[in-house]
Amino acid sequence: MQKNLTNSTRPPFASLVRELPSVVPFVPPEALERQSGKKIQIRIGANESTFGISPLAQKAMAEAVTEIHWYGDSECYDLRSELARIHQIRMDEIVIGSGIDELLGLIVRAFLEPGDRVVSSLGGYPTFNYHVAGFGAKLETVPYQNFMNDLDALAAKAVETGARMVYLANPDNPTGTFHSARALEKFMDKLPKDCLLLLDEAYIEFAPAAETLPLDLENPRIIRTRTFSKVYGMAGARIGYALAEQEIIRAIDKIRNHFGVNRVAQAGAIASLQDTEFLRHVVQAVAEGRKEYEQLAKKLGFTAIPSHTNFVAIDVGCDQKAAAIREALFEKGIFIRVPQVAPLNRCLRVTVGTPEERRIFAQALEEVVSE
Amino acid sequence: MQKNLTNSTRPPFASLVRELPSVVPFVPPEALERQSGKKIQIRIGANESTFGISPLAQKAMAEAVTEIHWYGDSECYDLRSELARIHQIRMDEIVIGSGIDELLGLIVRAFLEPGDRVVSSLGGYPTFNYHVAGFGAKLETVPYQNFMNDLDALAAKAVETGARMVYLANPDNPTGTFHSARALEKFMDKLPKDCLLLLDEAYIEFAPAAETLPLDLENPRIIRTRTFSKVYGMAGARIGYALAEQEIIRAIDKIRNHFGVNRVAQAGAIASLQDTEFLRHVVQAVAEGRKEYEQLAKKLGFTAIPSHTNFVAIDVGCDQKAAAIREALFEKGIFIRVPQVAPLNRCLRVTVGTPEERRIFAQALEEVVSE
Structure with missing residues (x-):
């Protein structure tokens, strides 16, 4: 009955996607x-x-399952409110995503055009590299130096290639090493003035608080990503957040999947934050x-x-x-x-x-x- | 200490994103x-x-919360296996997403270049339109006819504009109306030969089974999207799937957020399918x-x-x-x-x-x- 349809032409893929290799991070x-x-x-x-997770989160998530027929709040209002309180920042400096992985894709999409240069360490987070390739940007890499991200070399590469973005995980994955606030401030001074620093802080809670870079979200050149997957033990719930200047958050809000953060994760994240x-x-x-x-x-x-x-x-x-x-x-x-x-x-x-x-x-x- | 950074230039947004309006679906x-x-x-x-949800799903999801510190399976193997069994199709004809909303974005991204034409009914699903705009494609619309999607007019508009994709919700949202398999087959015959039909079947379980379009996933011109948010009562869990020819699924696999589908949702979806x-x-x-x-x-x-x-x-x-x-x-x-x-x-x-x-x-x- 549908034979003539089956024999019809396959609609062409977008050129970017057609040329991508079939790899998974x-x-x-x-x-x-x-x-x-x-x-x-x-x-x-x-x-x-x-x-595991906090007993408070366990309880909140079990309760959320009983209300799973409702969509979660697409504005993640209560969670952003709690994060704003804890970090002493504004709610419109926060966007929630279904894990840092989703947020990395949105940030790449918000800032990079096909062909734009991005700098990262050679052997850095594969999922970031996946998104860079997926949106047609070009990754430029710099080797680790003694298993540390080589900040001088990263900055030099950014200048050399006119990079629009530098990705840095701090503390680092997969090495576990860490750069202090002082080192990062020097590093940012060396970056091109219109180059964004995407600072992935998935593991920040394990780092010495006194040495971590303070939040300065008026600086429009830095985005920080954080997660409930690591110290809070909620990897399977898929929830993370990005902190940045309001206009950057507004841009991500124009393209994010608004109802994408599930209800159980939101409930668990709020409860986790309360269990210090x-x-x-x-x-x-x-x-x-x-x-x-x-x-x-x-x-x-x-x-x-x-x-x-x-x-x-x-x-x-x-x-x-x-x-x-x-x-x-x-x-x-x-x-x-x-x-x-x-x-x-x-x-x-x-x-x-x-x-x-x-x-x-x-x-x-x-x-x-x-x- | 960071004053000089605060005063620095804001890195420019990608032109597509810069030009988008700040709207939410x-x-x-x-x-x-x-x-x-x-x-x-x-x-x-x-x-x-x-x-609400099936008692089996309730139980499976409560159990999944106790294992929430593990990432969910990025291949969603068990769920795809169960779907393949139920629909009598192959596992590689299925991709799981965090709801149809995410899948619509991925499908638009996989097929459309900026400027490409897409046809839909005027007043159709806002989230689809949001993704079309978000990737720079252009929406062409056709009015409803007696609150039905006007298939002849949609096909004519696709031919007239050289559209690369037509979006059709069947049963329809927000009208609730439904076109039979026979009507859809005629419709597909009238579409341009390289035009993709994105058939959103979020409500298909409520439609008369005898009149719904059979699955023919060898046809490379059609993608069907389905969800656990409606009849299965799992809106807050964020899980849905797309059915299509293998090569289309492979293309979506190149760009999707592989660990994006949460563990609780996967467990609940599998259990839901078993509770007929x-x-x-x-x-x-x-x-x-x-x-x-x-x-x-x-x-x-x-x-x-x-x-x-x-x-x-x-x-x-x-x-x-x-x-x-x-x-x-x-x-x-x-x-x-x-x-x-x-x-x-x-x-x-x-x-x-x-x-x-x-x-x-x-x-x-x-x-x-x-x-």
Whole structure:
């Protein structure tokens, strides 16, 4: 009956999309399980917080499920109101998204034309790079320097290429390293005057508060992104936010998916912000875990890169060794990641799990290394 | 300390975004409450299902909250697997999004270049129009004919303008009217051979199954979008899907936000699909409610437009009257919507609520009309 339709022409894709490669930023652990037929027992490869969520958030989210037939508030008013109170900023300096990943796409779309240059570290966050490619902008990269984002080189590259945007994760992923407010201020002074700094602060709650860059949202050259996926343990809820000058927020409001932030996530985020005790507990527990990983690395003759996040990158000295260890751990049901780009691919990136998870990981790593 | 930064240039927005107006597709009921200071008691204005969700979905979602610290599967494998089974199609003919709204944006982005023509009915879904504008395409519209999408006129407009895409909601929103498979097949024959039909089937479960267009996903000229927001009662969870030929799905996979679909929504959607009894119950209950609204309209001298959805558009004869009734109902704590574009703005669009909600609405409407 529809044969003549089936034989008809396929409508052409937009040229940008037609030319994109079929890549995904991350293969999920579920797909690794399906491909291998192996079940993951210890999931410490995606920096999810195995310390879970605040009991207040748990309660709020369970209640929200009973009202899930209502759309969430597209203005995320109550959550922005709470964030404004906590950060002592204005509500119109905040936009909520379904995770930083969505916000990165919106920010790229709001600022970049096809062909525009963007600067980032070589081996930086793949999802940002995915969005840059997806909107036709061109990524220029600078190598890490001692596993630190090389601020001087990033600024120089931005000047050299006339970049419209620099992406910087601070604390960094996948290395865990951190630049202080002082270093970032110097860095911004060196950027071209019309270049935007996209500062991804997904892990900021784990960094020393006294050294983090203060919020100055009157500065129209910086956007900060934050998330409930890490310290608050809500990765599966998909909620994050961006902080920026009002006119930038207004621009993102022109293109964002207004009803895209789900009701359960909004309820959980509001409750999470109110549980400062839980936040302190997770930050403290993670700091202890980082110390354990450092000692473990030392014991095995490896180097733990000093981390200001909820994971530790352990430099095992060579990329083949890192890959082999990752595979052997996976055989034992332990999921960690190894970054794909040199020299980061010498590192095991391991999420700080619970004490029990760390014990199992440590034992497995020792076994694997001794074999 | 950062004064010199504050005074620096604002990085320019992308030209497309700079030129967009600051409009939102829908003002949420929560904002109406905040603006008016009035509390909504009966929320029957956004076609949310007040019949709630399946008990199986409720259970699955509550469990998912306890695992919310894990990201959801970015491949949505289990959900696609279940959908493939139910629709008897292939998994790679399905893509999951955080609601149809997100998918509409992705489809527009995948197919349209700035300046490309798109055809839709005048007064059709505002969120689709929002995405069309957001990616720089140009909307061409055709008036409704007796509150039906005018298929002949839509096809003629597509031919006349060389449109690359036609958007059609079937069953329609905001009118509730429906075109049979036979009518749609004739329609597709009249479209330009390289024009994509974006068939939004958000309300398809409420339409007569025997008359709905069969799935033929080898046809590369049609994409169908569906949702868990309506009959399944999961609007606040943000999850929907698109069905299309594999190569189209692959293109959307190149640009979608891979970890964007939250874990709670995925769990709830899978469970919802398994509860066919609940589905039948809601469809039946909504059909009863539609009849009540028809009788109510008749009693008051209005015309209920025959609906194949979970709402009824009641034509009160004049736009000022419709606006006045909407306002008076809002004063009584009842939230309905009146479409903004003529001649649809003569209609009250009322979601089919529970028997109790319908009783309160009927009483309020009678009072308002008699005043």
